[in-house]
Amino acid sequence: AQTVTQSQPEMSVQEAETVTLSCTYDTSESDYYLFWYKQPPSRQMILVIRQEAYKQQNATENRFSVNFQKAAKSFSLKISDSQLGDAAMYFCAYKSPGANSKLTFGKGITLSVRP
């Protein structure tokens, strides 16, 4: 079974600075999908970014980018120019290939942004 590990329960960043959230996973599959979700205090889970394992290029969405290291099974999220609205819980998730496969989540990390 696949596992997702987020070892840092909390992190803090100064507004306008850059922060990196870590995620590692364990799998024997060669093809899979990885996601970062954001959960603000409103509780609504929002997709931040996705990465397909067969793509070598790291995904980027505006201020959010990933560092995907397939051999190391590492999938970290970098937030540039941090904003107060970035304060939330962030979850890393893994999905096997296959139409009906489930999402496996890490335990999450709480990010606070200092003004």
Added chain:
Amino acid sequence: DVKVTQSSRYLVKRTGEKVFLECVQDMDHENMFWYRQDPGLGLRLIYFSYDVKMKEKGDIPEGYSVSREKKERFSLILESASTNQTSMYLCASRPQLMNTEAFFGQGTRLTVV
């Protein structure tokens, strides 16, 4: 926009009650999921369904059952609620396309007293 709606945002029930948590999605998604979210434990999968009347156990199915009679609706049932089922419950749906993400409802915070 995809919309996943959970019937209640907050719910308080008594120990031993039968509890129904309802989830409806409006995008004709095949797959639907129920997760439980607890501090320090992240999201854990309770049950999921990949088609009407089809269901599979997730990682923590004990004490729960589900029903999917229509494609758009996926219900989580607590047959006899217990205090250790006090938690946040999140419903999600996704199409069967392989590289798409899951879309979540706003969550139901259930308290069993």
